[in-house]
Amino acid sequence: MPAYVYILRCRDGSYYVGSTRSEDVSRRLHEHQTGAYGGYTSTRLPVELVWSNGFERISDAVAFERQVKGWSRAKKEALIAGDWDRLPTLASRAKRQGSDG
Structure with missing residues (x-):
């Protein structure tokens, strides 16, 4: 690479x-x-x-x-852990929090 x-x-x-x-x-x-x-x-x-x-x-x-x-700290930590399933959830949560706040 x-x-x-x-x-x-x-x-x-x-x-x-x-x-x-x-x-x-x-x-x-x-x-x-x-x-x-x-x-x-x-x-x-x-x-x-x-x-x-x-x-x-x-x-x-x-x-x-x-x-x-x-990305948020939580999303970076999901990437580090290889927790691919959590990445979309964390992205959606960040968007909702941004629009609510």
Whole structure:
């Protein structure tokens, strides 16, 4: 796979969603662990890789990364757990809550 989307769990329990063109997600994880690029994860070390998925095209990976970044914590956790059946329910719930509030 020429591109990946991944989710890291940070020391503070927050999630970081990213993408990489690298064929090796472990290399990108190492860059996060060492604070190579600064930013969000560098102040929340250590981080742990909790989910990743390969994509044929980087454009698809970036599009999915953006989508997941907008998801609720519960929906991200369902993805991490591989609980595919809960994803539509969580999406519907978020829409209802948004329209009610």
